[in-house]
Amino acid sequence: MLALSQATVAQNSPQLEEVVVTAQKRSANLQDVPISISVLSQDSLDNLNISDFGDYVQQIPSLSFTQRRPGEASLFMRGISEGGNGNQSLQGPSVAIYLDEQPVTAIGFNLDPHIYDVERIEVLKGPQGTLFGAASQAGTLRIITNKPSTDAFDAGFDLTAETISDGGDSYMAEGFVNVPMGDRAALRLTAWWDDDGGYIDAVEDTITYPLSGITRTNEAYREDDFNTAEKTGLRAALRVDLNDSWTANVAATYQENDIEGIWDHDPDELGDFKVSRFFEDNAKDEWTQFALTLEGDLGFADLTYAGSYLDRDYETYSDYSAYSIDGFVEPYYTCYVSYFGPCVDPSIQYSNLSEITSQTHELRLASSTDRIDWIVGAFYIETETDFDSRWSIPPINPGAAVIDDLYFQTDQVREDSEIAIFGELNYRFTDKLTGTVGYRWFDGETTLDGFVGTVFFPEGGFAFSPERPPDNVDSKYSGDDGTLKLSLSYDVSDDTMVYATFAEGYRPGGVNRAPGVGETYDPDFLDSYELGWKSTLMDGAWRFNGALYFMEWDDVQIGFFNPDISLLGLVDNVGSAESYGVEIDTTYLVTDNLELTLAYAYNKAELTDDYFARSDNTEPDAVDGQDLPFTPDNKFTVTGRYNFDLGAMPSAVQLNYTYTDSMYNDIFIANREEMDSYGLLSASFTIEGDGWHASLFGDNLTDEVAELYINSVDIRRLTTVNQPRTFGVSFGMRFD
Template sequence: MWTSRQQLLAQASAFALASVVAAGQSAAQEGTPDKSSTMKLQTVTVTAQKRTENLQDVPASLQVLGGSELASQGVTNFEDYVALLPSVSFAGQGPGNSQVFMRGISSGGDGNKSGSSPSVAVYLDDQPVTTIGRVLDVHMYDIARVEAVAGPQGTLYGAGSQAGTLRIITNAPSSAGFEAGYDLSVGTTKEGSESYSVEGFANLPLGEKAALRIVGWHSKDGGYIDNVPATQTFTYGNITVDNAAYVEDDFNTEENTGARAALKIDLNENWTATAKVMHQRQKTNGVWDHDPEDIGDLEVARFFDDSGQDKFTQAGLSVEGNVGALQLTYAGSYLDREVEYNVDYSAYAEYSAYIPYYSCYSSGTLDELTCTDPRIQYDSDDKYKTMTHELRIQNDESERLRFIAGLFYQDAEHDYLNVWHIPTIPADRSVNANPLLSGYPDDAYFITDQARKEKEKALFGEVAFDFTEKLTGTIGARFFETESDLKGAVGTLFSGSPLVDLSSGESGDVFKGNLSYNFTPDALLYVTYSEGFRPGGNNRASTSNIPAVYKSDLITNYEAGWRTTFWDGRARWNGAIFNMDWDDIQITRFDPAESPLGLTANVGTARSRGIETDFSLLLAGGFQINGAASWIEAELTEDYIRNLSGQNVDAPAGTELPDIPKLKLALTGRYEFDFMGNDAFAQGSYRYVGKRYNDLFVAARQEQDAYSIVNLSTGIDRDAWGASLYVTNVADERAELNRNAATYDERITTNRPRTIGVSFYQRF
């Protein structure tokens, strides 16, 4: 009798195999393929290993979403493209407010600004744009491809690439000729308001040796969640309030406006320089979670303002050239990001035992008869600045012995001011009444005002050698030093010593080994050993159980994978099986019994193992199928006890890690045909995300339901223009994207209801 674990593994493994067989049978029914046919899948070019390569020659688990696929799937943001990547999952509460995970590496504490760094690195072109707490939500227009490199990428990408790397590659300028275009879209959401987008680009040759590419966009996503009339009575003081000033239908709206420019210049026959700059502003109102259990479907009750603005400017410069037989590359970047948002925090006033000390005091005495309105508004102002420099040298990829070596430097700073307001608080109860704190809003009862700095210096390299025409071995290493500083203030009126000034640092190394064997030019098998790390840092406070400094945690990965092309180039099937051991896990957790602050500690071990696969089939008659799947089992391998001196086990060995679905599927079918002399298409896509938990701790966590999403579209493409009709979320599914784990305010982040729209594009 098979165990449920074995059954799940078998199901995930069989998914891609069954799809290949089924598609092959479908094609056979149409007739035997013509062996002389020139119809083949397009070659996919990638740069994930910092070389330009054919995807099918890369001995690594790498999935690519090309520009045409992104456009045809209607991908415009982070959540859209993550849905198509089997090894990637996320937890979030709306646009620009997500944490990303790969291959099951999640402890549930990610996103705390004073806690762990992300375990997945995000790159925009050749520049890292990884930030703590909120993934950079780049508007996806005029994008060449997205590369998802699963598993530790510690040698080539360093800190932050502990579990994998996401790379967004934009279209580059070209001096080959003028090109321009625009795209328009408008849609309406069931029981919601309208959405629209306007996008455009122009590629402008500037002579034979230079070109400029300009991109711009503006979009608005209409709301679909109502803030409904409600009252709330607070137990202490029996105060009743209403939200009449904030009631609004379809109040969760988003506007995204931005532009991007790239200038490429051939300095001479050997050297090329490319400068890029991008600016984006994302404005949101409302919340993207609802309360169907207590209030109603797509309804919520909020008692203060919920709004935000996320704007960033990212600039990069790359210079490439030849020094004799070697290629030299410099890549530098600067990211300046500011995120401001306001959140209704009123539910906490009922949950917290501390709030009466701020709203029910009279003449120095806690008096329930004197209580005033205890509602809370939370404001956050985050400023990110990141500067990176990378210099690398490599020889020609056609050499039998190939190498790449480089130097890397990163200097990142995150300044954040978090203020919790009670508008009715007496002056002698506010933060400013603490002689060690001053200059904050008069109604602030708690603040976090800190600056977090991280630096990384590294020497890295990889060497590959072709032992035979079929067998290649690769070894890689990265030697690094990291520094972390945390300074500032955190506290309340009652904080005795709120000032923080801590520094720490580490040095270490990570390694990689890989063997690949080409059975045929179209069939490659590889095995990999790789390591990935996440740097340590500083806590805002320490206790008898949790030290002031936490150290890096390490993932050790064992992987076997395959890349195959067959059926005369009309079919591809790639995949990998992996086992990853996670040691000294950084877990960030708020435990009132331990500290009034969220603190991070290195506690315990975990293991993530699974299989990920993707395939493409080009069938006779203009029909193509793309699919991807992953099955991941991620769990603790030893008991976790939150209070290290205690005896209660908060999460026993075998507990599933949070935010990770065991099974994730994505399947797309596209049929292209002639319609009255025009190129036409019909497309359908199916996405499935399995059940997962919202927290690590057994006593507090809840299971989030699995969900399936179906999208349909059809349209025509002519020489210079095209139009389409689309329906997203055809079944009007309420996906549980995230279930708030806080016991005082349980809401469920959900997806957009069924939306019907049309789009139009024109090219010049």
């Protein structure tokens, strides 16, 4: 009788829902996958009001980032960071970002898809070099959209309005429809419009140039709440069951983001949420992605083909006038009286037009038997980045037909391609012990062609060129190598697993635009040693996962500037670094109504060699033992959600708090500053009726002013800042 009572209690106790992931390129329960993974489900994304990159990165403790404005972001994981860069000629990122099956990683311009009708976001921590390849050096972030379903008709919409303290208002409309077309086909359409209000004021200021004494005012560039963004998009997906064994999924996504202003302020000189600008600051990010996935059962294995094509245009304009205060512009360009006459205003407008196309093809076989699971595949990627960066001074070179006010330009085409063969084998030695071995061979090539330099050059005497000078960049890198993965997992019980993993990750090699440290640089590699556990306790009410790790980073690719070598940024393989830490991810269903979630990461990432950017330096530019940039020692998020009935209507209240420790903004001592720690608190109240739901929410309730990124990208010290206290309301409906 006692045993029966205990079984009844266990059966009636609250249990967490199973979380399904595809981290190993096949569907599996999160608790059965021996990888440290954070997952934001569709419910979590909705409950946390997550709509873009900055929102979801805050919720993952192992991630850190920089982002000056939408579409311009660098991502770091587990402390593996040399600081990143936004220069498309230099080294690539160490974290790969995937949209469904396609890597959409870019140097300093990571794709920022709107987060709506998204099934989940998976964050795979640690090197994923075997299955995901290049740039998955420190980890991989995967955005997985909802797919069409033949089960039933489903549709819905959501409307949101927000008001920002001492700022503007934001409005958002989103909707989806899933339409079965018989028993074997379904169409899913998703659309969004997101109009983000601003909170940075472009205020009155002047700038005086030292050589000419010319003073420039910014009357034409003053505006309150000038950092706004309007994002629109559409996704269409079609699923067709070709027969009982084969399925085809075709998808197309289009998104356009019109961006005004910058998300930086100048608190020391002008005050919080204030900045001064002397030229236009805007951007337009427009992209289209096409994807095809074919899946079939061959009997002995499942075959998957995944192909995709991305076409992206990114155009940006920024004020760069501060460069002329103590640079070479006045003495050599705008105030070179001997050749060009009287001094003119040296204020600079920077612009960049990038046209990026990328195609990927992957063919893989996956099979499972009683004792062996295996996956083998081949992958190919080809990316072309055609970018034209211009530094323009309006009064110079009047009347030139081609280059007009241009004085410096980087007009280049970068082509990156890679072919890889990969495989992983899981062998169950016993019912409890499983071993994994994986390997990836890759062969990559990078070419860089075009022109970089000044359009002012001697040709029969000093003069501005009437057109862009001829190409002076023609560099090529090619090389092949491999990455290894070894893992053991042991089922302590039906509900607890422990694992130990050794894994390698890499960034591809590349080319330099100018001689000095070599025409090419090599891949850099990361060796990771990880001990982890997955456990489901208290009859399914408590999920407690975690990992301990130690990583060694060798031949680190670092971008640097040394005028003794070149006036251009270069990349070299220098020194080493290490990172170690612990991650905890736990969810506890206290009752059927109360759920608590904690995610925490402690990370210590340091250089293990002195670094000298100049060979004649007596003091290092970065020192052994210093923290790597953008690597907070501690970061965590805590969420509590309580469900209850308000009358007959299901309701919920939720609190979410994220904390990010202090961290440094640069690897080089000369530019290095410590950014303060910060914490962000949000809350929401949700109520549901018959087919409708509504919520009230508040973000950054304590009105924290967070230092997200201290930067000098525009040659003056500015700080990227978060959105002030915001209150909002949303309403949505579902139809079936």
